[in-house]
Amino acid sequence: MWGKSKNRLFVGVWLVFGFVVVTYGNACAPNFMINDEIESATNNFLCKMDESRMYDYTSADVRVGYIGNAKVNYVPQNDGWILIDGDKLIRTKGELPSEPLPRGLQHGVGVRAGDRWPGGVVPYTMAGGLSATMQNRIAEAINHWNTNLAGVIQLVPRTTQSDYAQFTPVSSGCSSPVGYFPGEGIHPINLSAACDAGNVAHEIGHIVGLDHEQNRLDRDSYVSINLSKVSSGMEVNFQIDNSFQNYNFYDFASLMHYSLYAFSVDGSMTIIPKVTVPAGVTVGQRQGLTIGDINSVRLMYGHAAIDTGGGGGGGGGTPGSSTGLNARYYDGVDFKTLKVQRVDQNLNFDWGSGAPVSGLGVDLFSIRWTGYITPTVSGNHKFIIQGMDDMRVVVNNTTVFDMTGGNNVKEAVSMPLAMVAGTRYSFQADYRAPLTNVNSYFRLYWEKPDGSQELVPASAFSPDNVGDVRSACSAAWTN
Incomplete structure (x- = not known):
């Protein structure tokens, strides 16, 4: 200090x-x-687990279906949402099809036109049952976003808006829709007690419209995926998202990147860098937004980088x-x-x-x-x-x-x-x-x-x- x-x-x-x-x-x-000085005893954004390891699939109603021609394990959630990729919610009409479809449901919404929150304003509420500790973590994550994206993205308490995010307590995992679904009403950001402020900030990234960094279109130029070490049924988590729009450089430090061991069956690396990871970077960090994250959101919402x-x-x-x-x-x-x-x-x-x-x-x-x-x-x-x-x-x-x-x-x-x-x-x-x-x-x-x-x-x-x-x-x- x-x-x-x-x-x-x-x-x-x-x-x-x-x-x-x-x-x-x-x-x-x-x-x-210095407010952003790293202190392990007090900084909730430090050294936290990424979301791929937070959801307990052992007791979940795991089902098998197809998104386009990709086979995926998914878990039905409330009100027509399903959970994929460990922490992403997508809207469906009933169950996923049991056979591949040439033009099936898109895997996430990426940053396609129409999936941005109007004016960059994300109204939110807090559901009952959230602990005081979790409410503090949510407030910290919201402040982190509102401070770093001031004038671009603002999370504001809901008044009369019909579409809004709702921070909701759940028993397992952290998850959120990717982007804005007009007319869908509640956009749940599901948070278990294991989700810390950095994980909440990651889920806010999804609700704003960011997808996982390792699913971007140019991913294969920077990392390779060791599918032989990925847990069975989790392979779709590493599928390139064709709806992704690359706004910035590939960012190993991104708040939206999973760790190099995501969905590993035995603790081996599942994401293997093809290039040198910049010194000082922890891949899968949940410490905060990077300049790459910030600029991606700024460009996504029509602002200069x-x-x-x-x-x-x-x-x-x-x-x-x-x-x-x-x-x-x-x-x-x-x-x-x-x-x-x-x-x-x-x-x-x-x-x-x-x-x-x-x-x-x-x-x-x-x-x-x-x-x-x-x-x-x-x-x-x-x-x-x-x-x-x-x-x-x-x-x-x-x-x-x-x-x-x-x-x-x-x-x-x-x-x-x-x-x-x-x-x-x-x-x-x-x-x-x-x-x-x-x-x-x-x-x-x-x-x-x-x-x-x-x-x-x-x-x-x-x-x-x-x-x-x-x-x-x-x-x-x-x-």
Whole structure:
């Protein structure tokens, strides 16, 4: 977390986390936390099971039918809905046909025209019987969507709308229709006690119109499906959905992607990547929406995508670059309302009295850079930071700078940090502009073992991933 309140003396010299810090001016910093910082004890979006393993098929009324020419195991639900793919509800008229049909019922609704909620407004109610804990999880998931898709998707309490989502308690699994079914009335989002906030957010993704990432049209270019390890009757869960419309890059980090072990018969991988999964990504995460998820929904509902490239101080680029840092620019100082994601080549910014990127103000913004830093020589390195406003730098999970205090001019030199040439160390830098009328700037240098100093170059940085999530999950839970 950011530093606690400290009184700063004019031209004072003091120690923070073992580093000599020089500050100018006098301020009292508030006690606050980064809202999206991962803490396993409190973050309901962290390290949760994906929906493929939540429904108890052993006691369910599992039936066999066909969707088009695909054989599928399904479970009848209330009011004409059936459950497929572990968590997707589709509307039927009676049972599925017992023989393949050339033009059968579509597998999901994908993002076909007419399946979007009018105006992006999703009215909702909460059915009786939901526990207080579940209501809190639902509220957290709704806030996550409403914050990240503000002006595009808004879940609002139902008033008189005839079609609406209803969060409903069930004994097993998490499930939802995919998209909007005009005239169908209640669109149930079924939630058992095992569904956490991240699972609820995933189901909201379905109700909005997102299908599973591993079912998209270009899936086979990125992953292969090991059907020999898929539980019998669950093979249809991996069928490419021809109603899918690809709006964005294939996103291993997507909130809508199942884990690599989904529907496994013996714990083996069922989804096998054909390409390198970006560093730091947990496939099947339920931590939150990625920039790919956000842009898919924005484009689906007729809005422009958030900028994922471009220039600016420090140099911008497209996510997926081999050098630089993954940069996320937020409106507000709480790292919540994402406006721009791109790759910045290094940390050398002088925004003056202007906005750091289009879409943000000249103040009251926050920026997070994540990735890795790799030295070219072994030995002790010192870091030197310069800037205004609030700044924090973390290297290899060690906080090396944590500086608050409003618009004071700051410069700090770290104690030596032993680094090995060619070794990649995790890196994160945060910048917040909490005050108005501030000429903002931010630079990071290092002093190498021979005493030479330079801006940390782009070649020393590499971005972590293209999604708007940074994994802290152990892979062990997927085995």
